[in-house]
Amino acid sequence: MTSYDALLLVSFGGPEGPQDVMPFLENVTRGRNVPRRRLEEVAEHYYHFGGVSPINDHCRRLKAAIEADFAAHGLDLPVYWGNRNWTPYLTDTVRQMAADGVRRAAAFVTSAYSGYSSCGQYRDDIARAREQVPGAPEIDKLRVYYNHPGFVEPFVEATRAALDRLPAGLRQAAHLAFTAHSVPLAQPGRERYAAELADITEVVAERAAPGHERALVYQSRSGPPTQPWLEPDICDHLRKLHAARTEAVVVVPIGFVSDHMEVKYDLDVEAAAVAAELGLAFERAATPGTHPAYVAMVRQLLTERMAGPGAERPALGALGARPDDCPEECCRARR
Structure with missing residues (x-):
């Protein structure tokens, strides 16, 4: 049985005002040689909504809903939140976790599928953040949940x-x-x-x-x-x-x-x-957002992981539940 000190909510991040849009897009595309003209085209999508992405507000609401669900079910674990591309940055959150004495955490990623962009890149982000923080906690990514x-x-x-x-x-x-x-x-x-x-x-x-x-x-x-x-x-x-x-x-x-x-x-x-x-x-159709079943799923994935390999792993469809640790060919970047 695995014991955790905290849950880490990991997401993509997004700008929260017009002044954030281009720096955010530069973060997202760093190292990919995306032309400036293309960034300006995508920036217009954000300016259409006042330069604010809905994703950070969603994460705030999801974090609060997870905390309430944990409390309602007697699960006494703090919930942290870190992003890949905008504040709060994942490395800063891992640094705070270490300062708070967290030694082992489970990570829930706001991406439900396998593949590099959906899974492997988040694993890389978590590993990179841990490398930059002395005394960083161990962090286990919860399994892919598209068919939960x-x-x-x-x-x-x-x-x-x-x-x-x-x-x-x-x-x-x-x-x-x-x-x-x-x-x-x-x-x-x-x-x-x-x-x-x-x-x-x-x-x-x-x-x-x-x-x-x-x-x-x-x-x-x-x-x-x-x-x-x-x-x-x-x-x-x-x-x-x-x-x-x-x-x-x-x-x-x-x-x-x-x-x-x-x-x-x-x-x-x-x-x-x-x-x-x-x-x-x-x-x-609406996305899950903070639907009660989706929020409860976070707790269920966590307690399933804590219980170990013998725990029930609910999954719909023909493919069955994905393993906790993805196969090498699933989502690793080709270095």
Whole structure:
């Protein structure tokens, strides 16, 4: 049985004002030779919302909800929060944990899937932060949870609710478009990432709206046109639906745990505008956010890890629960 002194909430981070936007984007793209013009294009997405990303506020609310859930279930553990790309930076949080006497912590990452961007990079971030802090606590990342009931059931509810918001005459034939962040085909773990998305897309579709046509599509690609990424793109998919005389679509951001900027802008602004131009009825399902089942899942993943290998590991779909320690080919960067 493993004992922990704290839970560490690890997230991507985001700007909290117009003055933060370009420094934040420079953090995100450091070492990737992204042209300045491309950063300025992406910055406009943030300026559209006053230069504020919703992700930090989400993390504040999620942290408070986890703390309340822990207290309600007699789990006396402090909850810390650190980001990859903006304050509070992960290294600063690990330094505070060490100063507070934390010796071993479990890390919950606001990314549900396998693959380098979703899992391996966060593992690298945690390792790098620990290297920079003398006396840093041991930190174990909790397992990938894309098919945990606490992640799936909020999407089932949200998909049904989005269908109900469509005009009554369009609901029965509405198409379900499940979206996730695209990644380069060459990225480590891409195959596993795509397989997990396909697996849980079918689970949510069958539970929420059996019989409806559905598709897994992608969004938010940022690489050069010459670099192949996962496809099809959501906006291209909407155009194909229109050409096939589909009248209504529900977009389910199955790849996201909360309303990140990619959801608020790439779906609620760009994709919604394409649908409106085509005359396609459009509704977007909510992300889990601080849904009680999602919050409870954090505690369940923690207590499962504390109990050891014999603990029940709930998982839906065909692929089963992912291991605590990812295989080398799953999400490691190619050095």
